Every structure is written in C-alpha cells, then in structure tokens.
Amino acid sequence: MAAIFARNSLNALRARHLAVSGQVLQGSQRYGLRLSSRSYGTQKDDEEREQLAKEISKDWSSVFERSINTLFLTEMVRGLMLTLKYFFERKVTINYPFEKGPLSPRFRGEHALRRYPTGEERCIACKLCEAVSWSFILLAPLTKLLFLLYVNGTNMQ
Structure with a gap:
C-alpha cells in the first residue's frame, strides 16, 4: 500500500514539475493538475x-531505497537467527530400538492382555475372533455366540 502511494506521489510530482516548466504531460488531469494560462x-x-x-x-x-534495504536486512537477520537457534539446540533424534526416550510421569505401563487364573487370555471384545472364524459367526446366531464366549472364554469349538 505504501509503495503504491509513494509511486503515485512521485508521478504527481513529476507531472507538476513538467507543468511548472511549461511542458504539458498527457493525462495530467489524472494527478489532479489544473493547468491555466494565468499564473497567480x-x-x-x-x-x-x-x-x-x-x-x-x-x-x-x-x-524507498532505505525501506527496501532495511526490510531485506531485517529478514536476512531473522532467518539467520532462526538457523542459529536450531543449530545450537539439543538434538531430539534418538536411536530408537537401542535407546529409549524419557517417560512421562503420567505413563501407566504397557498394554497387556488380562488372563484368567488358569492362564487363558480374557476376552477384551476386540472382535478379532470374527475375523479369524467368520464362517462360524455367519452360521451361529448372536445370542448363541455370546453364550459360547461366556461359557468357554476364548475357545470357540
């Protein structure tokens, strides 16, 4: 916006200068010049x-020149400062399988399946059994399936 305003101001000043010196610029009415034959x-x-x-x-x-130079210089300095900031920061990359990252205080342990006292895994309703034996699911009504799961645990025979 400032560049457009400055450009229009320069054009108006040039047109006025030409008008004062006696040379008429075509389209000078655009800049608000009113040329008259009588000078007061x-x-x-x-x-x-x-x-x-x-x-x-x-x-x-x-x-114009100062603002362009200042803008260019400040942008270059900001970019250099950002580069230096990340250059001297602590590295965040770790060699994962061999190094473990720090644990959060909210960490509650790894996920594990719960087991019955007999050693069998408990059902967690993940519905993977449907993916494994879909033919059994299609043949058995839902209530019968739930009863079998309740009685047998994870054994679906």
Missing part, C-alpha cells in the same frame, strides 16, 4: 515550488 504566483514562488518538489522527490526515492 511570482517567479520566486515558482522557483521555491520547484525546489520543494525536487527535495520531496529525492526524499521519497531515498525512503
């Missing part, structure tokens, strides 16, 4: 206006 200012006023227009145009060009 003196020669000294015209010279002061011309000098002011030159100074302002120099100021805008220097502002």
Whole structure:
C-alpha cells in the first residue's frame, strides 16, 4: 500500500514539475493538475515550488531505497537467527530400538492382555475372533455366540 502511494506521489510530482516548466504531460488531469494560462504566483514562488518538489522527490526515492534495504536486512537477520537457534539446540533424534526416550510421569505401563487364573487370555471384545472364524459367526446366531464366549472364554469349538 505504501509503495503504491509513494509511486503515485512521485508521478504527481513529476507531472507538476513538467507543468511548472511549461511542458504539458498527457493525462495530467489524472494527478489532479489544473493547468491555466494565468499564473497567480511570482517567479520566486515558482522557483521555491520547484525546489520543494525536487527535495520531496529525492526524499521519497531515498525512503524507498532505505525501506527496501532495511526490510531485506531485517529478514536476512531473522532467518539467520532462526538457523542459529536450531543449530545450537539439543538434538531430539534418538536411536530408537537401542535407546529409549524419557517417560512421562503420567505413563501407566504397557498394554497387556488380562488372563484368567488358569492362564487363558480374557476376552477384551476386540472382535478379532470374527475375523479369524467368520464362517462360524455367519452360521451361529448372536445370542448363541455370546453364550459360547461366556461359557468357554476364548475357545470357540
């Protein structure tokens, strides 16, 4: 937005400069110039206006150059700082099977199947038995299956 405003200001200043010097720029009405044949200012006023227009145009060009250089420099410094930050941080990669990471205080232990006192695994309703013996599931009604599971545990014979 600032670049567009500055560009339009420079174009307007150039058009005014050309109008003051007697050269008419085509399309100068776009910049709000009203050219008349009669001048109400003196020669000294015209010279002061011309000098002011030159100074302002120099100021805008220097502002452009400084802002572009500053922006480029600050972005480069920010990128370098980010690179250095990660360069000196502690490494997070571990050699997993041989090294274990730190455990959270909320860790409650590894998952394990519960077993009956006889040593048989308890049913946890994972429905893997349906995947293993789907023909039995298709033939037996659901209530009969549940009864068999309740009586036999995991043995489905």
